[in-house]
Amino acid sequence: MRASQGMPKRSPLGAWLDRKQDLFISSILLVVALSAISGLVVITAFIFKEGLPIMLQVGVGKFVSSSDWYPAEGHFGIFPMIMGSLAVTAGALVIGGVLGLGCAVVLTQFCPRWAVSILKPSIELLAGIPSVVYGFIGVVILVPMIRVHLGGPGLSVLASSIVLGIMMLPTVTSISVDALQAVPKAYRDGSIALGATHWQTTRMVILKASRSGLVAAMILGMGRAVGETMAVIMVAGNTLDVPDSILAPVRTLTSNIALEMGYAAGDHRKALFATGVVLFVIIMILNTIALTVSRRRSRRKSGA
Amino acid sequence: MMSANNEMHKVDHIRCSHVGEHCATSPGPAKIVVRDFHAGFGETQVLRNVSLDIYPCQRLAIIGPAGGGKTTFLRSLNRLNSLEHDFRHSGSILLDGQDIFASNVDVARIRRRVGMLYAVPIPLPLSIYENLTYGPRLAGIRDRHRLDELVETSLKSAILWDEVKDRLREPAHNLSGGQQQRMCLARVLALEPEVLLLDEPCSGLDPISTAKIEDALDELKSRYTVVLVTNNTKQAARASERTAFFLMGEMIECGPTAVIFTNPRHGRTSDYITGHFG
């Protein structure tokens, strides 16, 4: 006991508490975590409870595949909105994904420190700019530009994709940056030592090693794009037709909900919640795909 | 197996009386007694039937080829393995006669008494001073002077004090690799542990840093029970009183270092020491 004489002695109760501390703290944390999670569960249940009955009443197949959305007449079909959401999200993913990932790679790999300290906060700042401001600038600047130079009404898939792409950029970038930074420096040094250029190293080592984080970034960015409402309402045009070109106006699931929720009553309102259910399911499917892709790839990698 | 153990005890006692001049106290009863210890993770069996005594104020070197269970054994001695959810074990490890796997044991206290130094230096993302006081603070020491004193003595013991005494507030990352490892040693010493577990502490270091660490350990041996896992048989020969040879999860043999290195009883031991495999 000679060596530990400097360490203060604990009372038996204190010692017992020390021993059981993990258990106590763990259960407290569990309670907090459960409350957070139950909040998320409750809101999910709320959406389904409000939306599912009307969906079953109309018929899920018909609700999803019909193009007739005439709530006043009791016709509820959201096929055009589903296509609209997918089109806009895909466009946003192309623009925001490329931009966001590009920014993240520049920030972590090719950027002197002083430039990082300017670039990173400015990109994070983009996240703070309200979606209404994005939408507003989209309407005032982007839409007339598209209308004059490319034709069409201006309110279009293209306009929404650009606006959403820019809006999801900060999400994609900041999470990608974290993922890229988590790659051990040794990987990079090792690759460079083997004669690879900096870009080759980035491409073949760093991007691969951080893949799961990058996928998470894309998912969260995509989630932001699919779920964005206000900006999309302003620049998408919200027609009831399936868009036939990137210059065609489009209505997304979210804008369908947000446009009409303020006035809807009865079945109409329930149908809007059902739109929310469909949205939830679409996001679920997207996430599942992304997850399995990233998981399968990493498994194949580790197996090789 | 038991009889072999008993035999070894005898040998050890004899041996210990020979090396008594290294030890401040005479080798009393074993500090750590390991009996029939089996361990593994999930389905994988890592250690089989290890029985071993570790005596106070002696340095025990554990050698053997990779995958032999040396590190698992070491990490069992301060229950770090228990952090793995699929860790399982049987048999007993007694520290001063107390079973460290008993349910009423304060694990944190065990880990304070049995300090560990890792193969690579792992400075916590704190300043040097905070790194060193991390353990003592957790143990409840708040007194500023006492902490300062601990920092100084442990840094001196790790032969690092002169190099860092003016930069204690700097992030520990700024130190060189060898300095980091000595800081990690000092960090363990600041806990005033009874047993020191060293997991290939010099594997990543240059010869000069290695020499400094070994010097530090040499000064410490009079005060601490040391268990040293190493791949470097020369280091084992230099820096230990006793040596145990682990192979494929089993302890093949254990005895005074001089005996193991000159006249091992098992063919596999001599094969390993002479570099025929591993």
Add this chain to the structure above:
Amino acid sequence: MASEYKRYARALWLLAMLCACCALSGCRRNTAGGVNVMGSTSIQPFAEVLADEFNSRHPSSRIDVQGGGSTMGIQSVTNNLAQIAMCSRELKSSESRYLKPIIIALDGMAVVVHKDNTVSNLTREQVREMFVGNITNWSQVGGEDRPIRLITREEGSGTREAFAKLVMNNQRVSRKALTQESNGAVKELVRGDRAAIGYMSLGLVNDEAKIVNIEGIVPSTDNVRNGSYPLVRPFLFVVRMGAVLSPAAKEFLEFVLSPQGQHLLVEEGLVSVL
């Protein structure tokens, strides 16, 4: 260093606790003099003007104007979250069983086109055929050769319902119509697109867009009031039937229907019900 960091943390905690305490001590839902008015976003700006004036005249009472949409307003009145709902559509039959509508003003609806559009008069028939999708080019109604771009309001909005009833004879609006969620949005689109046609609240049109005469009638306030201009919708305040309104709410309703209140609304571009 660690203790310094801890001190920061402790200070922060204290601050947070202090904030929480302040917030909790302020815990009083004073519904005493407060009246919630909630509902249609198109009536909301007008109601705010009324409430401002009323609040400055009666400093003891407080009128809170919320948005949210007509249905939210009605739901709030039903659930007692608000005493008065603003509704820019007519009540549904299920709602009118237990709710009482009060017309506070009339709103003319203007059919608007781009400033440079040469068309300045349309019949109701023509507007309907455009919005149904049978007339697709401005040249068909005497304008330039340019495809027509329709701008409508969202399903369920009061403006749209009035338009559907007064112009469309309840025929469906073309699927190709762009849908906008507010008067300002319609105006912004019409301002910038030479091919566009839309409809919006008369009181909110300014010189950025051109108002088309309907059946030769100029949509002036007088023409709205005397009924010769056909596109008119009511703005409603809705209360629960048989509900006991607080004195403040009653006074507010009286104020809205009084000459002073109506004068305010006329100033804002609406048409008085007096």
Add this chain to the structure above:
Amino acid sequence: MTRQAISNPLHADEGADNGAPPPQINAPRHRRQLRIPPDVAQRIVVGGLWAIAMSAVAVLLFIIVFIMVKGLPHVTPEFLLQAPAKGGRLGGVSPMIFGTIAVAGLAVLIAGPIGVITAIYLTEYTRESKLTAFIRFGADCLAGIPSIIFGLFGFVFFADTLGLGISIISGALTLALMVLPTIIRTSEEAIRAVPAAFRDVSFGLGSTRWQMVTRVVLRSALPGIGTGIVLSIGRSISETAALMLTSGMVARHPSSVFDSARTLALHFFTLSREGISMPKAYATAAVLVLAILMINLLAYWFMRRFIARVR
């Protein structure tokens, strides 16, 4: 093509398999076909990436400059200090500034600790299991639900069922629910990125799990967690749809958290979309953007100080 060019130096013996002479890194010009030498590829790609990054910054600058040029001339001291009048056509935005701070601040104060604790629990206190995967999955899905639905939920649940009324606290709770998935996910990623060795060392030095979490893990994960929280503050400040139904539209200084308050974003939305007053709308946007600029700079400054101290 690029791929080949790139993969060559690392797999230098690839060419030998095809019977070609072993490629030499110093003589890339003599390779088959169109092949971009790695150093040139590097330059092209890096140039492209920089262009991308710069375009992002350009967009940001454009937005800020546009809003400032249009709005700042209308931002006067009176505008900042007065309440609006005539439905926003006159007066200023002081109640909205206050309301924004109250709603967004409260939301992050609620969601921040809960989210981080949940992330800690998920990463440090449970094993990876079906349940944790499910929770993560659910959080990801909820991140994409449009805010109007959160708003409706908040209206029905917080304002009506819990009887909190249309108030700052209802709005803050709703916002907290909205940003919770983001905070949980970003904190989780940040905590996961902390080297496992730190945990080992901390335990080895006799810490309990909680001490390990608070003293080591959270400290090194702080920048990542901070990023998530700053993102959430941004989202809270810029939210409109959910707040319209929960914290309301009253343009007056609230006297307690049970009062309704209109946020700047909502004010801007009403002004611009109902076409009430463009100058005031631009001025409101300018104030909003300036506020966000300040918050971000402040957060960034704090973070840098902290990192400088830790690393």
